[in-house]
Amino acid sequence: MPRLRALVLLGLFLVNHVACTSWQLPKVTPQHYVEQRPGTKVRITPKDELGKPQRTVVLREVYFARDSVFGRDPKGQPLAYSLPQVAPIEVHGANRGRTTLLLVVGVPLTVLGGLVILFAATGGCCSTSWSITW
Secondary structure (H helix, E strand, O other): OHHHHHHHHHHHHHHHHHHOEEEEOOOOOHHHHHHHOOOOOEEEOEEOOOOOEOOOEEEEEEEEEOOEEEEEOOOOOEEEEEHHHEOOOEEEEEOHHHHHHHHHHHHHHHHHHHHHHHHHHHOOOOOOOOOOOO
């Protein structure tokens, strides 16, 4: 029984973690957004000398100074990019559509899956066979 509970909780956590947040463009300037929410992670796409987008980078401990964005990569290395050489700056935030979908579809499916596992593990809902008599 503890395993079943752990599986259901793990399923709810995974569905919640994936569904409720996404990378999105902030409604205000990235500088203002980061000032309002210290500790925010941002995702940037640097451009090369020809303006071609490169691999995206997630920065933490972000701050802006003059025409540059500074932060640390996931390994903790300091990075700096000139704002004109950065494609849109995205922030990690709540996604209402995904959250609604999670509540309407994800949670009931996870609970149903837990009940199926419970019934399979206990041999069904009852030990006697059912018969219909007229």
